[in-house]
Amino acid sequence: MQPVPAGPPAPSTMSRAIPSSQVEFSVGRTIARTFSTWWRHVIAFSILTVGAMAPFWAVALLGGFPIAGVNAPANPLEGAAEQMQPVIPAGFWLAYAATMLLFLVEMGAITYGVIQHLAGKKVSLGGMIAAGVKRAVPLLVVGLLCYLAVLLGFLLLVIPGIWLACALAVAMPAVVVERPGIFGALKRSFAITKGKRFSIFVVFLVLFLVMMVTVALVTIFPMLTASFSPLAGVVIGQIVNASLGTLFWVLPGVVYHDLRVAKEGVETAQLAAVFE
Numbered sequence: 001m002q003p004v005p006a007g008p009p010a011p012s013t014m015s016r017a018i019p020s021s022q023v024e025f026s027v028g029r030t031i032a033r034t035f036s037t038w039w040r041h042v043i044a045f046s047i048l049t050v051g052a053m054a055p056f057w058a059v060a061l062l063g064g065f066p067i068a069g070v071n072a073p074a075n076p077l078e079g080a081a082e083q084m085q086p087v088i089p090a091g092f093w094l095a096y097a098a099t100m101l102l103f104l105v106e107m108g109a110i111t112y113g114v115i116q117h118l119a120g121k122k123v124s125l126g127g128m129i130a131a132g133v134k135r136a137v138p139l140l141v142v143g144l145l146c147y148l149a150v151l152l153g154f155l156l157l158v159i160p161g162i163w164l165a166c167a168l169a170v171a172m173p174a175v176v177v178e179r180p181g182i183f184g185a186l187k188r189s190f191a192i193t194k195g196k197r198f199s200i201f202v203v204f205l206v207l208f209l210v211m212m213v214t215v216a217l218v219t220i221f222p223m224l225t226a227s228f229s230p231l232a233g234v235v236i237g238q239i240v241n242a243s244l245g246t247l248f249w250v251l252p253g254v255v256y257h258d259l260r261v262a263k264e265g266v267e268t269a270q271l272a273a274v275f276e
Contacts, residue, residue, distance in 0.1 A: 025262040027202050030254055034207070037117050038250045044125045045246035046239075048109055052102035053242070059095035104139040104172075107249045108132035111176040112275060114253030119272035131176065131275065138175050142185050146171055166197040169204070173256035177271055192259045200255060207251055214244055 038045065109132030113123045132139070146168045154161030171189035174180060180188050193200060260266045 025196050025199060025258055027199050027206070030203050030251075030258050031206055033118070033258070034203075034247065034251045034254045037114055037254060038247050040117060041113055041123055042243055042246070044113070044123065044128065045110055045250070046243045047125060048106045048128065049242045049246055052106045053099055055095040055102070056099040059092050101136070101140055104143045105132040105136050106246075107143075107172050107252070108135045108139045108176045110246060110249040111173045111253040111256070114250055115177060115257060115268070115271050116275070118254075118257055119268045121272060127275075135176050135179075138179075138182060138185070139172060141182050142171050142175050145182070145186065162201065163197065166200045166204075167193050169193060169200050169252055170256040170259065173253050177256070177274055179274075192256070192263065196259060196263075203255065204251065207247060211244055211247065215241065 109128035112131035113128045116123045116127070149168065150161050150165045152161075153159075153164040168186065168189050170192055171185045174185040174188040174192070178185070178188060257268065257271060260271065261268065
């Protein structure tokens with residue numbers, strides 16, 4: 001009796017199967033995921049933006065500084081002499097700095113929300129705020145370093161600035177999810193975006209163009225409603241601007257998620273597990 005032939009050898013335990021979720025990074029998929037995530041949580045994200053802007057708006061309104069569409073005259077020359085301020089008070093700059101810091105906290109909060117959403121978990125406003133506050137200091141430092149690096153790059157004939165902006169696009173999400181330290185976050189962003197920076201540029205460019213068209217329409221809307229409800233046009237314009245602005249906080253989180261899944265084979269559940 002002939003022995004039954006053995007089947008194919010079992011795969012080596014040293015080999016790692018490619019996760020089913022690992023796919024090539026796609027510009028279209030990333031944009032679609034960004035809009036779907038944003039739309040699903042647009043109210044919570046907008047509340048974060050309003051909170052971040054609160055110090056700036058409060059000081060500007062109380063201090064009498066003109067804000068387009070709110071307390072600035074329709075004619076920019078109207079009351080120009082009264083609006084001129086010889087010295088901008090220190091309180092204004094403190095409020096501006098506070099708003100910039102809160103924007104960074106907001107980005108950390110929204111990154112948390114994005115990862116939780118993509119993992120199919122409940123996203124709460126309190127959870128987002130807590131995640132952003134916990135990482136406030138490293139977010140501030142990394143955000144400042146990224147800003148200075150990109151600014152220097154733009155001063156060197158623009159192209160280096162665009163390249164650096166794409167290379168550092170996921171530094172802030174890395175701070176929130178991986179917590180690799182200040183310079184570790186910068187290094188991680190360079191590593192994760194390597195080979196995909198042109199695609200990242202296209203993603204941001206498409207979103208920027210969509211934003212510009214929408215903002216143009218929102219700018220026209222108050223003019224169309226001025227004859228019967230000037231306030232309605234202003235309010236709607238401010239709401240739309242605040243809501244759309246969060247798209248640029250959602251996008252880095254989605255790009256970070258998609259790049260890690262595509263390039264490193266990480267499952268979304270693993271990314272979300274760091275918050276548990």
